[in-house]
Amino acid sequence: MKYVFGDSISLISQEEGTVLVAFERGEERAFDFVVGADGVYSTVRRLAFGPHPEFVRHLGMSGVGFTTANYLGLERRGVLHSAPGQAAYVFSAGDAERMTVSLSFATDSPDIDLLDRDRQQEIARERLAGAGWEVPRLLHEMTAADDFLFSSACQVQLDRWSEGRVVLVGDAGYCAAPTSGMGTSQALIGAHSLARHLAGSPGDHTAAFHAYEEEVRPYVTENQKHGREAVAMFGG
Known part of the structure; x- marks a missing residue:
């Protein structure tokens, strides 16, 4: 082989x-x-x-994922904050010092997956503007993350x-x-x-x-x- x-x-x-x-x-x-x-x-x-x-069939939703410092003090549990067309889910598992972040938002095309990171982050900020809770800080932490991932909900x-x-x-x-x-x-x-x-x-x-x-x-x-x-x- x-x-x-x-x-x-x-x-x-x-x-x-x-x-x-x-x-x-x-x-x-x-x-x-x-x-x-x-x-x-x-x-x-x-x-x-x-x-x-x-x-490829887009389902109308995209999101970013990354990890950051566990400043919420989560211990093997997660927290979900959601509103129509917006969602933020954070959880800690394995490494107590780190927190995994998922930020989701409504979109109209999977082509965003093929854009560069700067443009993807800009779209995330636009679609999550006014989301409240910890979202503004999480969006700030997103910029510094070295494990940033963007993905759309789509089906083949x-x-x-x-x-x-x-x-x-x-x-x-x-x-x-x-x-x-x-x-x-x-x-x-x-x-x-x-x-x-x-x-x-x-x-x-x-x-x-x-x-x-x-x-x-x-x-x-x-x-x-x-x-x-x-x-x-x-x-x-």
């Missing part, structure tokens, strides 16, 4: 019995299959299935999870949104199912891909439903 770091796929070309993959920096290589497990904005999905807007919805010898796993194929709480579970269950069906159908990847999707899709459908319902409650 060979691991490659610091590179990215630039082209996928399928031929009978193989998949040719070109890389931005490395040489072209041939594979039996390509498994895209590279997240909501999957490069594999874009190259093999189509552009992101065809499959495709009619099929495979295209020839290319198949998708986890968020790349069926993100249920962070509000579902099932992202990691879906990825692990999906990967296990795919591997099991490939092992059980040697020489017939089409049957393996079909069995994988048939097994996992009902689970994904239910999780995506819960993800949408949680966002609807947030907006209420």
Whole structure:
């Protein structure tokens, strides 16, 4: 097995019995299959299935996450402050000196995920203006955080999870949104199912891909439903 770091796929070309993959920096290589497990904005999905807007469905909510000093003195507990279209959740677990912060707000596009950090922070301040409670201080702490993360609540919805010898796993194929709480579970269950069906159908990847999707899709459908319902409650 060979691991490659610091590179990215630039082209996928399928031929009978193989998949040719070109890389931005490395040489072209041939594979039996390509498994895209590279997240909501999957490069594999874009190259093999189509552009992101065809499959990424924004649910109307985005948020920032980071850690800061536990100035609230929380001890293995959390506090939620919310209003329609706004929410701040802070908790401490593991490290008593640190506090994890999640600030959520209504948005109209997942494209904010692709902006730079300065613009994302500016949008967070705009959308959380007047939120009250500890939010002004938390927004100040956000600027200094070295573990800043921005993410939108969105779902990936495709009619099929495979295209020839290319198949998708986890968020790349069926993100249920962070509000579902099932992202990691879906990825692990999906990967296990795919591997099991490939092992059980040697020489017939089409049957393996079909069995994988048939097994996992009902689970994904239910999780995506819960993800949408949680966002609807947030907006209420």
